[in-house]
Amino acid sequence: TQYSFKKVFCIKTSQMELFQDVAKPLVDDLIHSKNGLLFTYGVTGSGKTFTMTGSPGQGGLLPRSLDMIFNSVGPYQAKRFVLKTDDKNGMEVQNQVDALLERQKRENQPSVVPKTPSRQRLDPEFADMINPEEACRADGVDEDSSYSVFVSYIEIYNNYIYDLLEDAPYDPIKPKWNGGGTPQRQPNQEFIPPQSKLLREDQNHNMYVAGCTEVEVKSTEEAFEVFWRGQKKRRIANTQLNRESSRSHSVFIIKLAQAPLDADGDNILQDKNQVSVSQLCLVDLAGSERTSRTRAEGSRLREAGNINQSLMTLRTCIEVLRENQMCGTNKMVPYRDSKVTHLFKNYFDGEGKVRMVVCVNPKADDYEETMLVMRFAEMTQEVEVARPVDRPICGLAAGRRQKNQAFKDELSRRLEERGGPVNTESTQSVMHQLLQNLPPLPASEITDPHDDVTLPRLIEVLEKRHKIRQMMTQEYNRAADMLKSMLQELDSSLVSKENLIQGQRGQLGEKDKTLHSQKTEIDRLEKKSKMLEYKVNTMK
Incomplete structure (x- = not known):
C-alpha cells in the first residue's frame, strides 16, 4: 500500500x-x-x-x-x-x-x-x-x-x-x-x-x-x-x-x-x-493501540477504550470536515464527543493553522495499527480550513520605541558631557555609598548621673549623620537641577526644530501655490493651442 x-x-x-x-x-x-x-x-x-x-x-x-x-x-x-x-x-x-x-x-x-x-x-x-x-x-x-x-x-x-x-x-x-x-x-x-x-x-x-x-x-x-x-x-x-x-x-x-x-x-x-x-x-x-491486542482487563481495558474513543472522535471530526469541504455539505461536526476535539474546536473551524506529525515504527507487531494511522493521516492533509484574523489597530506612528530610546541616549550623553550622573543607576550608587558611610548610633542609655561620655559621643555621631544627610540632599538637588536644565535645553532645541520645520512647511506651501498657478497657466495655454490648431485646420 x-x-x-x-x-x-x-x-x-x-x-x-x-x-x-x-x-x-x-x-x-x-x-x-x-x-x-x-x-x-x-x-x-x-x-x-x-x-x-x-x-x-x-x-x-x-x-x-x-x-x-x-x-x-x-x-x-x-x-x-x-x-x-x-x-x-x-x-x-x-x-x-x-x-x-x-x-x-x-x-x-x-x-x-x-x-x-x-x-x-x-x-x-x-x-x-x-x-x-x-x-x-x-x-x-x-x-x-x-x-x-x-x-x-x-x-x-x-x-x-x-x-x-x-x-x-x-x-x-x-x-x-x-x-x-x-x-x-x-x-x-x-x-x-x-x-x-x-x-x-x-x-x-x-x-x-x-x-x-x-x-x-x-x-x-x-x-x-x-x-x-x-x-x-x-x-x-x-x-x-x-x-x-x-x-x-x-x-x-x-x-x-x-x-x-x-x-x-x-x-x-x-x-x-x-x-x-x-x-x-x-x-x-496517547498511542493508538487496539484493545484486543493489549489483553488488558478492568481499568486498563477502560483506559485503552477511552484513548481509542478520543482518537476515533478526532478522526470522525476531520472526516466530516473533509466531506463538508469537498461535497459542499453542512454536516454537524461532533466536537463535543471528546474533550480533545472539544478543546480545539476553534482550530477545526479555521481559527489558526493545524499540523500533524505522524510517527511510524517499522515493528512487525504494529503493522495493522500503523496502517490505520497512515490511512487516517493521509486523509487529514486534504482538510484545509482557514479564515483571516483581525488584529486591533492602535493608530499610533511606528518607531516609537526607537525614538524614546534615542531621546534617553541623547539625554545621558549630555549629562555625561556636563559631568553629571549618566543615569539614575549611577545616582543611586552614589546615594548607596553615602548611606554606607553613615556611622552607627552608639548606646544612648545613661545609667550614671556623672556619665560625661555617652551624650557627647551621641551628639558627635548625630552631627556626622546630619552632614551626610545634607550631602545627600545636595547630590539630589544637583542631579535634579542638571536634569532640569538638560530638559529645558532639549525642549528649546525641539522648539527651534519645530519652528524650522514650520518655516520649511510655509516655504513648501508657497511653492505649492506657485506650482498650482503655473499648472493653471499651462492648462490655459494648452486650451488656447488646441483652439488655434482647430482654427488652422478649419482655414486649411
Whole structure:
C-alpha cells in the first residue's frame, strides 16, 4: 500500500531539520498574532514524545519553539504582572505601580516557578537541550509592542482534564488517584483524586480550560522549569498506575500577549481592547493501540477504550470536515464527543493553522495499527480550513520605541558631557555609598548621673549623620537641577526644530501655490493651442 504525504522525514533527520519544516512556521505565526496547533500522532512506542520533547543536545519541537519565542521577543518583554490573565480567557493591563505592588506581594508567596531558575537547577534530562549555534528567531517582530509569555500544561486522561501545574492537596482517607497532578506525598498518606477541569467558551466563542493555572515566564529556562514540573507529575501518574507508557494526551499551551506602546514609546497603552493574544498548542497524543491486542482487563481495558474513543472522535471530526469541504455539505461536526476535539474546536473551524506529525515504527507487531494511522493521516492533509484574523489597530506612528530610546541616549550623553550622573543607576550608587558611610548610633542609655561620655559621643555621631544627610540632599538637588536644565535645553532645541520645520512647511506651501498657478497657466495655454490648431485646420 502506498501513502502520500506533504513531507517524509527519514530516520537520519535531525531535530533541527524537523523543527525548521514543521514548527518554525507555527512559531512565526504565533509572534505575528496567529494561532497554531501541532499534534504528534502514532502507535504506542513510535517516538511521539521524543519528537515533541527530545533529549539533551537534541531538543524536540517544544523546547525549540520556546527558545525561538524568547530569542525573538526577549528584548521587548513587559515587566511581570503588567499584562495578566483573568479567569475568563482574557487579558488585563496594569500600570507600572500596580504591577510593582503585585510583584512585591508575590515575592514571599510560593509560586509554580522558582524565583531564579537556571539550567543548572533543571533536571539533567531537560537541561541544555539546544545548542547555542542552533538558536533561531523570527523576522518582522513589532518593536513598538511589549510582549508577555504565559504557559499552561494539562493532560486529558479517561476523557477528564487535569491541570499538571496545580498543587492539589492530599487526604489520607481516600486511597485512589486517577492520574492528575499532585504534590509530594507525606509518609503513610495517599493522594486524593484531583479535581477535573471544565471546558468553557469565552465571549469570543473560543474554548478554554476554566481554572487552569497559567504561569507568566520570562526566559526559556523558566518555561523549561514549568514543563519539567508537569512532566514530573505525569511520571508520578505512570508510576502510581503501573503504566509502561503515558496513556493520556498532554497539551502544552503557549500564550503570547502583545500590547502596543503609547505615543511616547515608553509605557504600554492602558487599553485591554488593544491587546492581541495568540496561542500555540503542542499536543502529544496517547498511542493508538487496539484493545484486543493489549489483553488488558478492568481499568486498563477502560483506559485503552477511552484513548481509542478520543482518537476515533478526532478522526470522525476531520472526516466530516473533509466531506463538508469537498461535497459542499453542512454536516454537524461532533466536537463535543471528546474533550480533545472539544478543546480545539476553534482550530477545526479555521481559527489558526493545524499540523500533524505522524510517527511510524517499522515493528512487525504494529503493522495493522500503523496502517490505520497512515490511512487516517493521509486523509487529514486534504482538510484545509482557514479564515483571516483581525488584529486591533492602535493608530499610533511606528518607531516609537526607537525614538524614546534615542531621546534617553541623547539625554545621558549630555549629562555625561556636563559631568553629571549618566543615569539614575549611577545616582543611586552614589546615594548607596553615602548611606554606607553613615556611622552607627552608639548606646544612648545613661545609667550614671556623672556619665560625661555617652551624650557627647551621641551628639558627635548625630552631627556626622546630619552632614551626610545634607550631602545627600545636595547630590539630589544637583542631579535634579542638571536634569532640569538638560530638559529645558532639549525642549528649546525641539522648539527651534519645530519652528524650522514650520518655516520649511510655509516655504513648501508657497511653492505649492506657485506650482498650482503655473499648472493653471499651462492648462490655459494648452486650451488656447488646441483652439488655434482647430482654427488652422478649419482655414486649411
